[in-house]
Amino acid sequence: MTSAKERDTQPAGPYGEGSESSPGKTFAEPATRLIATDLDGTLLGADRDLSPRTVAALRAAEAAGIEVFFVTGRPARWMDVVVGHLARHGTAIVANGAAVYDLRADRLVEAFPLAEQEALAAAVALREAVPGTVFAVERAHGFRREPGYPWFEPDDHGSRQPVEVLLAEDLAQPVLKLLAKHPSMDPDEFLAVALAVAGHHGEITRSSMSALLEISGVGVSKATTLAKCCAERGVTAAEVVAFGDMPNDLAMLEWAGTSYAVANAHPQVLAATTRHTASNEDDGVAQVIEQIVAARRTG
Structure with a gap:
Protein backbone atom coordinates (compact mmCIF):
# COMPACT_ATOMS: atom_id res chain seq x y z
CA MET A 1 0.00 0.00 0.00
CA THR A 2 1.08 3.56 -0.33
CA SER A 3 2.45 5.59 2.54
CA ALA A 4 0.68 8.64 3.93
CA LYS A 5 3.01 10.85 1.93
CA GLU A 6 2.31 8.93 -1.27
CA ARG A 7 -1.42 9.01 -0.56
CA ASP A 8 -1.35 12.80 -0.43
CA THR A 9 0.23 12.98 -3.88
CA GLN A 10 -1.72 10.19 -5.61
CA PRO A 11 -3.84 11.56 -8.47
CA ALA A 12 -7.52 10.69 -8.41
CA GLY A 13 -8.41 8.18 -11.11
CA PRO A 14 -11.64 6.95 -12.67
CA TYR A 15 -11.91 4.00 -10.28
CA GLY A 16 -11.40 5.74 -6.96
CA GLU A 17 -8.90 7.73 -4.96
CA GLY A 18 -5.36 6.92 -5.94
CA SER A 19 -6.38 4.76 -8.90
CA GLU A 20 -3.57 3.99 -11.32
CA SER A 21 -5.90 2.58 -13.96
CA SER A 22 -6.24 5.78 -15.97
CA PRO A 23 -5.02 5.76 -19.59
CA GLY A 24 -1.43 6.84 -20.05
CA LYS A 25 -0.49 6.34 -16.39
CA THR A 26 2.99 4.85 -16.09
CA PHE A 27 4.26 2.72 -13.25
CA ALA A 28 7.32 3.81 -11.29
CA GLU A 29 10.31 1.56 -10.77
CA PRO A 30 10.94 -1.02 -9.54
CA ALA A 31 9.24 -2.80 -12.41
CA THR A 32 6.50 -5.28 -11.62
CA ARG A 33 7.84 -8.84 -11.51
CA LEU A 34 4.90 -10.66 -9.96
CA ILE A 35 1.12 -10.23 -9.87
CA ALA A 36 -0.72 -11.80 -6.93
CA THR A 37 -4.48 -11.92 -7.23
CA ASP A 38 -7.37 -13.25 -5.22
CA LEU A 39 -9.99 -15.19 -7.17
CA ASP A 40 -13.60 -14.99 -5.92
CA GLY A 41 -14.97 -11.47 -6.02
CA THR A 42 -11.70 -10.15 -7.49
CA LEU A 43 -10.50 -11.96 -10.61
CA LEU A 44 -13.59 -14.12 -11.17
CA GLY A 45 -16.95 -12.70 -12.18
CA ALA A 46 -20.28 -13.47 -10.57
CA ASP A 47 -20.37 -16.61 -12.71
CA ARG A 48 -17.17 -17.70 -10.93
CA ASP A 49 -15.29 -17.86 -14.19
CA LEU A 50 -12.57 -15.89 -15.95
CA SER A 51 -13.67 -13.49 -18.68
CA PRO A 52 -11.89 -13.56 -22.06
CA ARG A 53 -10.41 -10.13 -21.29
CA THR A 54 -8.96 -11.38 -18.01
CA VAL A 55 -7.50 -14.49 -19.64
CA ALA A 56 -5.87 -12.29 -22.29
CA ALA A 57 -4.48 -9.90 -19.66
CA LEU A 58 -2.93 -12.74 -17.64
CA ARG A 59 -1.29 -14.16 -20.75
CA ALA A 60 -0.02 -10.72 -21.75
CA ALA A 61 1.52 -10.24 -18.31
CA GLU A 62 3.42 -13.49 -18.54
CA ALA A 63 4.48 -12.76 -22.10
CA ALA A 64 5.98 -9.56 -20.69
CA GLY A 65 7.95 -11.56 -18.12
CA ILE A 66 5.63 -11.01 -15.15
CA GLU A 67 4.82 -14.09 -13.07
CA VAL A 68 1.20 -14.62 -11.96
CA PHE A 69 0.17 -16.16 -8.64
CA PHE A 70 -3.38 -17.07 -7.71
CA VAL A 71 -3.68 -16.41 -3.97
CA THR A 72 -7.01 -17.64 -2.68
CA GLY A 73 -9.00 -18.95 0.23
CA ARG A 74 -10.16 -21.81 -1.99
CA PRO A 75 -8.87 -25.36 -1.44
CA ALA A 76 -6.81 -26.90 -4.20
CA ARG A 77 -9.71 -29.07 -5.37
CA TRP A 78 -11.66 -25.91 -6.27
CA MET A 79 -8.96 -24.59 -8.62
CA ASP A 80 -10.33 -26.21 -11.77
CA VAL A 81 -11.72 -22.84 -12.84
CA VAL A 82 -8.21 -21.54 -13.54
CA VAL A 83 -6.34 -24.71 -14.51
CA GLY A 84 -7.26 -24.25 -18.17
CA HIS A 85 -5.79 -20.74 -18.20
CA LEU A 86 -2.38 -21.24 -16.61
CA ALA A 87 -0.21 -19.98 -19.50
CA ARG A 88 3.32 -20.47 -18.13
CA HIS A 89 2.46 -20.23 -14.46
CA GLY A 90 1.03 -22.93 -12.26
CA THR A 91 1.75 -22.04 -8.66
CA ALA A 92 -1.20 -21.26 -6.42
CA ILE A 93 -1.34 -20.26 -2.78
CA VAL A 94 -4.52 -21.84 -1.45
CA ALA A 95 -6.50 -22.00 1.81
CA ASN A 96 -5.51 -18.43 2.77
CA GLY A 97 -1.81 -19.22 2.69
CA ALA A 98 -1.97 -22.61 4.41
CA ALA A 99 -0.63 -24.43 1.35
CA VAL A 100 1.32 -23.93 -1.86
CA TYR A 101 0.06 -26.04 -4.73
CA ASP A 102 1.52 -26.89 -8.12
CA LEU A 103 -1.55 -26.81 -10.36
CA ARG A 104 0.25 -28.28 -13.35
CA ALA A 105 1.46 -31.33 -11.45
CA ASP A 106 -1.63 -31.47 -9.23
CA ARG A 107 0.74 -31.65 -6.27
CA LEU A 108 0.92 -30.14 -2.79
CA VAL A 109 4.28 -28.35 -2.58
CA GLU A 110 4.24 -27.18 1.03
CA ALA A 111 1.78 -26.85 3.90
CA PHE A 112 1.64 -24.53 6.90
CA PRO A 113 -0.86 -26.34 9.12
CA LEU A 114 -3.11 -25.44 11.99
CA ALA A 115 -2.31 -27.70 14.94
CA GLY A 217 -2.37 -21.59 11.93
CA VAL A 218 -0.90 -18.79 14.01
CA GLY A 219 1.04 -16.46 11.74
CA VAL A 220 -0.26 -18.05 8.53
CA SER A 221 -1.86 -15.77 5.97
CA LYS A 222 -1.84 -15.02 2.28
CA ALA A 223 0.88 -12.48 3.01
CA THR A 224 3.28 -14.78 4.86
CA THR A 225 3.18 -17.50 2.23
CA LEU A 226 3.35 -15.05 -0.66
CA ALA A 227 6.38 -13.40 0.97
CA LYS A 228 8.08 -16.79 1.31
CA CYS A 229 7.39 -17.72 -2.31
CA CYS A 230 8.65 -14.35 -3.50
CA ALA A 231 11.83 -14.60 -1.42
CA GLU A 232 12.56 -17.99 -2.99
CA ARG A 233 12.34 -16.31 -6.41
CA GLY A 234 14.34 -13.24 -5.46
CA VAL A 235 11.28 -11.01 -5.81
CA THR A 236 10.84 -8.15 -3.36
CA ALA A 237 7.56 -6.80 -2.02
CA ALA A 238 8.16 -3.61 -4.02
CA GLU A 239 8.06 -5.68 -7.22
CA VAL A 240 4.65 -7.22 -6.42
CA VAL A 241 1.21 -5.91 -7.46
CA ALA A 242 -1.66 -7.48 -5.51
CA PHE A 243 -5.45 -7.47 -5.89
CA GLY A 244 -8.20 -8.36 -3.42
CA ASP A 245 -11.70 -7.74 -2.15
CA MET A 246 -12.28 -9.25 1.30
CA PRO A 247 -10.76 -9.17 4.81
CA ASN A 248 -8.73 -12.31 4.13
CA ASP A 249 -6.84 -10.26 1.49
CA LEU A 250 -5.83 -7.43 3.82
CA ALA A 251 -2.51 -8.88 4.97
CA MET A 252 -1.46 -9.55 1.36
CA LEU A 253 -2.52 -6.08 0.25
CA GLU A 254 -0.55 -4.55 3.12
CA TRP A 255 2.58 -6.54 2.26
CA ALA A 256 2.70 -5.95 -1.49
CA GLY A 257 4.43 -2.87 -2.80
CA THR A 258 1.40 -1.95 -4.92
CA SER A 259 -2.12 -3.04 -4.00
CA TYR A 260 -5.58 -2.59 -5.48
CA ALA A 261 -9.07 -3.18 -4.15
CA VAL A 262 -11.76 -3.89 -6.72
CA ALA A 263 -14.75 -1.55 -6.61
CA ASN A 264 -17.01 -4.25 -5.15
CA ALA A 265 -14.63 -4.92 -2.25
CA HIS A 266 -15.62 -5.04 1.41
CA PRO A 267 -15.71 -1.52 2.93
CA GLN A 268 -12.78 -2.38 5.20
CA VAL A 269 -10.66 -3.31 2.19
CA LEU A 270 -11.65 -0.20 0.26
CA ALA A 271 -10.75 1.95 3.27
CA ALA A 272 -7.38 0.23 3.72
CA THR A 273 -6.22 0.62 0.11
CA THR A 274 -5.44 3.83 -1.73
CA ARG A 275 -5.57 2.27 -5.17
CA HIS A 276 -8.95 1.11 -6.46
CA THR A 277 -9.91 -0.42 -9.78
CA ALA A 278 -13.19 -1.39 -11.41
CA SER A 279 -15.30 -4.25 -10.08
CA ASN A 280 -14.74 -7.91 -10.82
CA GLU A 281 -17.72 -7.77 -13.20
CA ASP A 282 -15.99 -4.98 -15.15
CA ASP A 283 -12.62 -6.76 -15.37
CA GLY A 284 -10.97 -4.41 -12.89
CA VAL A 285 -7.89 -6.59 -12.45
CA ALA A 286 -7.47 -6.97 -16.20
CA GLN A 287 -7.68 -3.20 -16.64
CA VAL A 288 -4.74 -2.63 -14.31
CA ILE A 289 -2.70 -5.47 -15.79
CA GLU A 290 -3.20 -4.00 -19.25
CA GLN A 291 -1.82 -0.71 -17.94
CA ILE A 292 1.20 -2.43 -16.38
CA VAL A 293 1.98 -4.31 -19.61
CA ALA A 294 1.51 -1.18 -21.71
CA ALA A 295 3.85 0.77 -19.43
CA ARG A 296 6.48 -1.94 -19.72
CA ARG A 297 6.29 -1.87 -23.52
CA THR A 298 6.72 1.90 -23.69
CA GLY A 299 9.10 2.27 -20.76
Whole structure:
Protein backbone atom coordinates (compact mmCIF):
# COMPACT_ATOMS: atom_id res chain seq x y z
CA MET A 1 0.00 0.00 0.00
CA THR A 2 1.08 3.56 -0.33
CA SER A 3 2.45 5.59 2.54
CA ALA A 4 0.68 8.64 3.93
CA LYS A 5 3.01 10.85 1.93
CA GLU A 6 2.31 8.93 -1.27
CA ARG A 7 -1.42 9.01 -0.56
CA ASP A 8 -1.35 12.80 -0.43
CA THR A 9 0.23 12.98 -3.88
CA GLN A 10 -1.72 10.19 -5.61
CA PRO A 11 -3.84 11.56 -8.47
CA ALA A 12 -7.52 10.69 -8.41
CA GLY A 13 -8.41 8.18 -11.11
CA PRO A 14 -11.64 6.95 -12.67
CA TYR A 15 -11.91 4.00 -10.28
CA GLY A 16 -11.40 5.74 -6.96
CA GLU A 17 -8.90 7.73 -4.96
CA GLY A 18 -5.36 6.92 -5.94
CA SER A 19 -6.38 4.76 -8.90
CA GLU A 20 -3.57 3.99 -11.32
CA SER A 21 -5.90 2.58 -13.96
CA SER A 22 -6.24 5.78 -15.97
CA PRO A 23 -5.02 5.76 -19.59
CA GLY A 24 -1.43 6.84 -20.05
CA LYS A 25 -0.49 6.34 -16.39
CA THR A 26 2.99 4.85 -16.09
CA PHE A 27 4.26 2.72 -13.25
CA ALA A 28 7.32 3.81 -11.29
CA GLU A 29 10.31 1.56 -10.77
CA PRO A 30 10.94 -1.02 -9.54
CA ALA A 31 9.24 -2.80 -12.41
CA THR A 32 6.50 -5.28 -11.62
CA ARG A 33 7.84 -8.84 -11.51
CA LEU A 34 4.90 -10.66 -9.96
CA ILE A 35 1.12 -10.23 -9.87
CA ALA A 36 -0.72 -11.80 -6.93
CA THR A 37 -4.48 -11.92 -7.23
CA ASP A 38 -7.37 -13.25 -5.22
CA LEU A 39 -9.99 -15.19 -7.17
CA ASP A 40 -13.60 -14.99 -5.92
CA GLY A 41 -14.97 -11.47 -6.02
CA THR A 42 -11.70 -10.15 -7.49
CA LEU A 43 -10.50 -11.96 -10.61
CA LEU A 44 -13.59 -14.12 -11.17
CA GLY A 45 -16.95 -12.70 -12.18
CA ALA A 46 -20.28 -13.47 -10.57
CA ASP A 47 -20.37 -16.61 -12.71
CA ARG A 48 -17.17 -17.70 -10.93
CA ASP A 49 -15.29 -17.86 -14.19
CA LEU A 50 -12.57 -15.89 -15.95
CA SER A 51 -13.67 -13.49 -18.68
CA PRO A 52 -11.89 -13.56 -22.06
CA ARG A 53 -10.41 -10.13 -21.29
CA THR A 54 -8.96 -11.38 -18.01
CA VAL A 55 -7.50 -14.49 -19.64
CA ALA A 56 -5.87 -12.29 -22.29
CA ALA A 57 -4.48 -9.90 -19.66
CA LEU A 58 -2.93 -12.74 -17.64
CA ARG A 59 -1.29 -14.16 -20.75
CA ALA A 60 -0.02 -10.72 -21.75
CA ALA A 61 1.52 -10.24 -18.31
CA GLU A 62 3.42 -13.49 -18.54
CA ALA A 63 4.48 -12.76 -22.10
CA ALA A 64 5.98 -9.56 -20.69
CA GLY A 65 7.95 -11.56 -18.12
CA ILE A 66 5.63 -11.01 -15.15
CA GLU A 67 4.82 -14.09 -13.07
CA VAL A 68 1.20 -14.62 -11.96
CA PHE A 69 0.17 -16.16 -8.64
CA PHE A 70 -3.38 -17.07 -7.71
CA VAL A 71 -3.68 -16.41 -3.97
CA THR A 72 -7.01 -17.64 -2.68
CA GLY A 73 -9.00 -18.95 0.23
CA ARG A 74 -10.16 -21.81 -1.99
CA PRO A 75 -8.87 -25.36 -1.44
CA ALA A 76 -6.81 -26.90 -4.20
CA ARG A 77 -9.71 -29.07 -5.37
CA TRP A 78 -11.66 -25.91 -6.27
CA MET A 79 -8.96 -24.59 -8.62
CA ASP A 80 -10.33 -26.21 -11.77
CA VAL A 81 -11.72 -22.84 -12.84
CA VAL A 82 -8.21 -21.54 -13.54
CA VAL A 83 -6.34 -24.71 -14.51
CA GLY A 84 -7.26 -24.25 -18.17
CA HIS A 85 -5.79 -20.74 -18.20
CA LEU A 86 -2.38 -21.24 -16.61
CA ALA A 87 -0.21 -19.98 -19.50
CA ARG A 88 3.32 -20.47 -18.13
CA HIS A 89 2.46 -20.23 -14.46
CA GLY A 90 1.03 -22.93 -12.26
CA THR A 91 1.75 -22.04 -8.66
CA ALA A 92 -1.20 -21.26 -6.42
CA ILE A 93 -1.34 -20.26 -2.78
CA VAL A 94 -4.52 -21.84 -1.45
CA ALA A 95 -6.50 -22.00 1.81
CA ASN A 96 -5.51 -18.43 2.77
CA GLY A 97 -1.81 -19.22 2.69
CA ALA A 98 -1.97 -22.61 4.41
CA ALA A 99 -0.63 -24.43 1.35
CA VAL A 100 1.32 -23.93 -1.86
CA TYR A 101 0.06 -26.04 -4.73
CA ASP A 102 1.52 -26.89 -8.12
CA LEU A 103 -1.55 -26.81 -10.36
CA ARG A 104 0.25 -28.28 -13.35
CA ALA A 105 1.46 -31.33 -11.45
CA ASP A 106 -1.63 -31.47 -9.23
CA ARG A 107 0.74 -31.65 -6.27
CA LEU A 108 0.92 -30.14 -2.79
CA VAL A 109 4.28 -28.35 -2.58
CA GLU A 110 4.24 -27.18 1.03
CA ALA A 111 1.78 -26.85 3.90
CA PHE A 112 1.64 -24.53 6.90
CA PRO A 113 -0.86 -26.34 9.12
CA LEU A 114 -3.11 -25.44 11.99
CA ALA A 115 -2.31 -27.70 14.94
CA GLU A 116 -5.21 -29.94 15.90
CA GLN A 117 -5.07 -28.85 19.53
CA GLU A 118 -5.25 -25.18 18.57
CA ALA A 119 -8.14 -25.87 16.19
CA LEU A 120 -10.01 -27.67 18.96
CA ALA A 121 -9.35 -24.88 21.45
CA ALA A 122 -10.66 -22.32 18.96
CA ALA A 123 -13.77 -24.41 18.30
CA VAL A 124 -14.52 -24.80 22.01
CA ALA A 125 -14.10 -21.06 22.63
CA LEU A 126 -16.29 -20.12 19.67
CA ARG A 127 -19.00 -22.61 20.51
CA GLU A 128 -19.18 -21.20 24.04
CA ALA A 129 -19.17 -17.56 22.92
CA VAL A 130 -21.54 -17.99 19.98
CA PRO A 131 -23.99 -20.87 20.50
CA GLY A 132 -25.15 -22.43 17.25
CA THR A 133 -21.72 -22.29 15.60
CA VAL A 134 -20.92 -25.39 13.56
CA PHE A 135 -17.58 -26.49 12.16
CA ALA A 136 -15.83 -28.18 9.26
CA VAL A 137 -12.22 -29.26 8.87
CA GLU A 138 -10.23 -28.69 5.68
CA ARG A 139 -7.20 -30.96 5.46
CA ALA A 140 -4.61 -31.12 2.70
CA HIS A 141 -6.54 -33.78 0.80
CA GLY A 142 -9.95 -33.90 2.37
CA PHE A 143 -12.92 -32.08 3.82
CA ARG A 144 -15.14 -33.21 6.71
CA ARG A 145 -18.00 -31.41 8.45
CA GLU A 146 -20.20 -31.56 11.50
CA PRO A 147 -23.82 -32.71 11.07
CA GLY A 148 -25.16 -29.15 11.16
CA TYR A 149 -22.63 -27.66 8.76
CA PRO A 150 -24.20 -26.67 5.41
CA TRP A 151 -23.70 -29.02 2.49
CA PHE A 152 -21.51 -27.64 -0.30
CA GLU A 153 -20.05 -30.77 -1.85
CA PRO A 154 -20.05 -34.53 -1.26
CA ASP A 155 -18.22 -35.56 1.88
CA ASP A 156 -14.95 -37.35 1.21
CA HIS A 157 -15.73 -40.32 3.38
CA GLY A 158 -17.81 -41.57 6.25
CA SER A 159 -20.60 -39.98 8.23
CA ARG A 160 -20.47 -36.48 9.62
CA GLN A 161 -19.03 -36.17 13.11
CA PRO A 162 -18.52 -33.54 15.85
CA VAL A 163 -15.43 -31.41 15.36
CA GLU A 164 -13.70 -33.18 18.26
CA VAL A 165 -13.87 -36.41 16.26
CA LEU A 166 -12.94 -34.78 12.96
CA LEU A 167 -9.78 -33.32 14.47
CA ALA A 168 -8.77 -36.68 15.92
CA GLU A 169 -9.00 -38.46 12.55
CA ASP A 170 -6.78 -38.41 9.46
CA LEU A 171 -3.83 -37.17 11.49
CA ALA A 172 -1.43 -37.96 8.65
CA GLN A 173 -2.97 -35.07 6.72
CA PRO A 174 -2.26 -31.52 7.96
CA VAL A 175 -5.20 -29.29 8.88
CA LEU A 176 -5.21 -26.31 6.53
CA LYS A 177 -8.29 -24.54 7.92
CA LEU A 178 -10.95 -24.84 10.54
CA LEU A 179 -14.22 -23.42 9.19
CA ALA A 180 -16.80 -21.96 11.57
CA LYS A 181 -20.32 -21.22 10.36
CA HIS A 182 -23.25 -19.49 12.08
CA PRO A 183 -26.73 -19.48 10.56
CA SER A 184 -27.78 -15.93 11.39
CA MET A 185 -25.06 -13.79 12.97
CA ASP A 186 -23.77 -10.64 11.23
CA PRO A 187 -20.52 -11.72 9.49
CA ASP A 188 -18.41 -8.82 10.73
CA GLU A 189 -19.72 -9.18 14.28
CA PHE A 190 -19.01 -12.91 14.15
CA LEU A 191 -15.43 -12.18 13.11
CA ALA A 192 -14.97 -9.62 15.88
CA VAL A 193 -16.20 -12.02 18.55
CA ALA A 194 -14.02 -14.82 17.19
CA LEU A 195 -10.92 -12.64 17.23
CA ALA A 196 -11.64 -11.66 20.83
CA VAL A 197 -12.19 -15.17 22.19
CA ALA A 198 -10.03 -17.34 19.91
CA GLY A 199 -7.61 -15.08 18.05
CA HIS A 200 -4.63 -16.42 20.01
CA HIS A 201 -5.28 -19.94 18.69
CA GLY A 202 -4.92 -19.07 15.00
CA GLU A 203 -5.33 -16.51 12.25
CA ILE A 204 -9.06 -15.82 11.88
CA THR A 205 -10.52 -14.10 8.86
CA ARG A 206 -13.43 -14.23 6.43
CA SER A 207 -13.95 -14.19 2.68
CA SER A 208 -17.64 -15.07 2.43
CA MET A 209 -20.64 -12.76 2.48
CA SER A 210 -22.20 -15.09 5.06
CA ALA A 211 -21.18 -15.71 8.68
CA LEU A 212 -18.38 -18.10 7.73
CA LEU A 213 -14.98 -17.80 9.38
CA GLU A 214 -11.71 -19.34 8.24
CA ILE A 215 -9.10 -20.20 10.87
CA SER A 216 -5.50 -20.95 9.89
CA GLY A 217 -2.37 -21.59 11.93
CA VAL A 218 -0.90 -18.79 14.01
CA GLY A 219 1.04 -16.46 11.74
CA VAL A 220 -0.26 -18.05 8.53
CA SER A 221 -1.86 -15.77 5.97
CA LYS A 222 -1.84 -15.02 2.28
CA ALA A 223 0.88 -12.48 3.01
CA THR A 224 3.28 -14.78 4.86
CA THR A 225 3.18 -17.50 2.23
CA LEU A 226 3.35 -15.05 -0.66
CA ALA A 227 6.38 -13.40 0.97
CA LYS A 228 8.08 -16.79 1.31
CA CYS A 229 7.39 -17.72 -2.31
CA CYS A 230 8.65 -14.35 -3.50
CA ALA A 231 11.83 -14.60 -1.42
CA GLU A 232 12.56 -17.99 -2.99
CA ARG A 233 12.34 -16.31 -6.41
CA GLY A 234 14.34 -13.24 -5.46
CA VAL A 235 11.28 -11.01 -5.81
CA THR A 236 10.84 -8.15 -3.36
CA ALA A 237 7.56 -6.80 -2.02
CA ALA A 238 8.16 -3.61 -4.02
CA GLU A 239 8.06 -5.68 -7.22
CA VAL A 240 4.65 -7.22 -6.42
CA VAL A 241 1.21 -5.91 -7.46
CA ALA A 242 -1.66 -7.48 -5.51
CA PHE A 243 -5.45 -7.47 -5.89
CA GLY A 244 -8.20 -8.36 -3.42
CA ASP A 245 -11.70 -7.74 -2.15
CA MET A 246 -12.28 -9.25 1.30
CA PRO A 247 -10.76 -9.17 4.81
CA ASN A 248 -8.73 -12.31 4.13
CA ASP A 249 -6.84 -10.26 1.49
CA LEU A 250 -5.83 -7.43 3.82
CA ALA A 251 -2.51 -8.88 4.97
CA MET A 252 -1.46 -9.55 1.36
CA LEU A 253 -2.52 -6.08 0.25
CA GLU A 254 -0.55 -4.55 3.12
CA TRP A 255 2.58 -6.54 2.26
CA ALA A 256 2.70 -5.95 -1.49
CA GLY A 257 4.43 -2.87 -2.80
CA THR A 258 1.40 -1.95 -4.92
CA SER A 259 -2.12 -3.04 -4.00
CA TYR A 260 -5.58 -2.59 -5.48
CA ALA A 261 -9.07 -3.18 -4.15
CA VAL A 262 -11.76 -3.89 -6.72
CA ALA A 263 -14.75 -1.55 -6.61
CA ASN A 264 -17.01 -4.25 -5.15
CA ALA A 265 -14.63 -4.92 -2.25
CA HIS A 266 -15.62 -5.04 1.41
CA PRO A 267 -15.71 -1.52 2.93
CA GLN A 268 -12.78 -2.38 5.20
CA VAL A 269 -10.66 -3.31 2.19
CA LEU A 270 -11.65 -0.20 0.26
CA ALA A 271 -10.75 1.95 3.27
CA ALA A 272 -7.38 0.23 3.72
CA THR A 273 -6.22 0.62 0.11
CA THR A 274 -5.44 3.83 -1.73
CA ARG A 275 -5.57 2.27 -5.17
CA HIS A 276 -8.95 1.11 -6.46
CA THR A 277 -9.91 -0.42 -9.78
CA ALA A 278 -13.19 -1.39 -11.41
CA SER A 279 -15.30 -4.25 -10.08
CA ASN A 280 -14.74 -7.91 -10.82
CA GLU A 281 -17.72 -7.77 -13.20
CA ASP A 282 -15.99 -4.98 -15.15
CA ASP A 283 -12.62 -6.76 -15.37
CA GLY A 284 -10.97 -4.41 -12.89
CA VAL A 285 -7.89 -6.59 -12.45
CA ALA A 286 -7.47 -6.97 -16.20
CA GLN A 287 -7.68 -3.20 -16.64
CA VAL A 288 -4.74 -2.63 -14.31
CA ILE A 289 -2.70 -5.47 -15.79
CA GLU A 290 -3.20 -4.00 -19.25
CA GLN A 291 -1.82 -0.71 -17.94
CA ILE A 292 1.20 -2.43 -16.38
CA VAL A 293 1.98 -4.31 -19.61
CA ALA A 294 1.51 -1.18 -21.71
CA ALA A 295 3.85 0.77 -19.43
CA ARG A 296 6.48 -1.94 -19.72
CA ARG A 297 6.29 -1.87 -23.52
CA THR A 298 6.72 1.90 -23.69
CA GLY A 299 9.10 2.27 -20.76
